[in-house]
Amino acid sequence: NAGVTQTPKFQVLKTGQSMTLQCAQDMNHNSMYWYRQDPGMGLRLIYYSASEGTTDKGEVPNGYNVSRLNKREFSLRLESAAPSQTSVYFCASSGLGAPGETQYFGPGTRLLVL
Amino acid sequence: KQEVTQIPAALSVPEGENLVLNCSFTDSAIYNLQWFRQDPGKGLTSLLLIQSSQREQTSGRLNASLDKSSGRSTLYIAASQPGDSATYLCAGNYGGATNKLIFGTGTLLAVQP
Numbered sequence: 001n002a003g004v005t006q007t008p009k010f011q012v013l014k015t016g017q018s019m020t021l022q023c024a025q026d027m028n029h030n031s032m033y034w035y036r037q038d039p040g041m042g043l044r045l046i047y048y049s050a051s052e053g054t055t056d057k058g059e060v061p062n063g064y065n066v067s068r069l070n071k072r073e074f075s076l077r078l079e080s081a082a083p084s085q086t087s088v089y090f091c092a093s094s095g096l097g098a099p100g101e102t103q104y105f106g107p108g109t110r111l112l113v114l
Numbered sequence: 115k116q117e118v119t120q121i122p123a124a125l126s127v128p129e130g131e132n133l134v135l136n137c138s139f140t141d142s143a144i145y146n147l148q149w150f151r152q153d154p155g156k157g158l159t160s161l162l163l164i165q166s167s168q169r170e171q172t173s174g175r176l177n178a179s180l181d182k183s184s185g186r187s188t189l190y191i192a193a194s195q196p197g198d199s200a201t202y203l204c205a206g207n208y209g210g211a212t213n214k215l216i217f218g219t220g221t222l223l224a225v226q227p
Contacts, residue, residue, distance in 0.1 A: 004157075031213060042118070042203070042217035090157060099209025100145030100165070105158040 002026055004106035006091050012112045013081045021076040021109050023091030031094045032074035033058075033103060034066060036087040043090065049074055081113045116141040118206050120218035127194055128226050135189040135221045137204035142182045149178050149189050150203040152220070158203065162189070194225045 007022045025032065030051045035043040045058030049068040063085060065077045074093075078085055088110050092103040117140045127133050137147070146165045150158040162171045162178040164187070170179040177190040187204055201220045208214045 040219055042219045043205075043215070044217075045214070048213075094213055099213060100207050101213055102148070102160060102163060103213070103215060104160070105150075107157040108155075110155075 004091055004093055004104055006089075006106040006109050008109060009107070010110045012114065013078075014114050015082060017081050018077065018079050019081065019111075020078075021089055021091075021111075022073070023075065023106060024073045025091075025093040025104070025106075026072065027093060027095070027104065028071070029093040029095050029104075030071070031096065031101075032068065033092040033094075034064075034074070034076045035090045035092065036060065037090060037108075038087050046076065046089075081111075083113045085111065086113045087111060116206070116208060116216045118204060118216050118218040120202075120204060120221050122221060123219065124222040124224075126224040126226060129194060129196060131194050131225075132190070132192050133194055133223070135191070135202050135204075135223070137187040137189070137218055139185045139187075139206045139216070141206070141208065142185055143208065144182070144206040145209045146207045147178075147180050147187045148205050148207060148215075149176075149187075150205065152201045152203060154200075161202075191223075194223075196225045196227045199223055199225050 004025045033048045034046040037043045047066040049055045052071045091106040094101045094103045148163045149161045164180040175192040203220045205215045205217045
């Protein structure tokens with residue numbers, strides 16, 4: 001039981017390049033989330049998926065797209081990376097996405113955009 | 115606006131000392147409040163979750179309290195150890211369609227041997 005896994009662990013991009021961050025969970029959870037963590041800002045929600053086939057914007061969605069490929073996988077895509085997207089990205093999941101439900105976090109992807 | 119604040123941003127204590135980390139939130143309409151631990155270069159590990167109807171939760175040397183009326187939560191760590199060194203984050207869960215978590219910016223704890 002691996003929980004929430006993320007790939008890659010580290011990535012360096014040049015401005016304008018694109019990439020996809022991968023996330024998978026093996027807990028049969030319905031809801032999945034993408035956050036970014038910046039110094040002095042705390043974690044902020046980028047996008048979430050309440051269930052397979054649905055996605056919605058969070059607090060800071062600009063510059064990102066997501067795909068809920070199936071119940072296990074939720075990917076985050078940067079179409080044209082910008083230095084402002086340098087951050088640590090965390091994926092999380094929760095069972096039903098019910099109010100107050102615990103979210104389980106992956107180890108993070110550290111992204112540097114030059 | 116829903117905001118969560120953690121003070122101090124950093125704390126250094128000698129091994130064996132008892133310590134308290136503080137978390138305050140502006141909107142008291144939370145479902146629960148959760149404390150996480152984050153080690154350098156790692157993800158978040160949930161430590162304690164206090165439901166809005168509860169006053170405190172305990173796990174081993176950790177005790178978390180919640181006072182909704184004052185908008186405050188504290189994490190008490192007894193007999194601190196060097197292995198407790200990490201960043202501690204609190205997050206208020208406001209539910210809704212997103213099961214929304216509002217995170218504080220964390221307290222970086224260093225326990226000196």
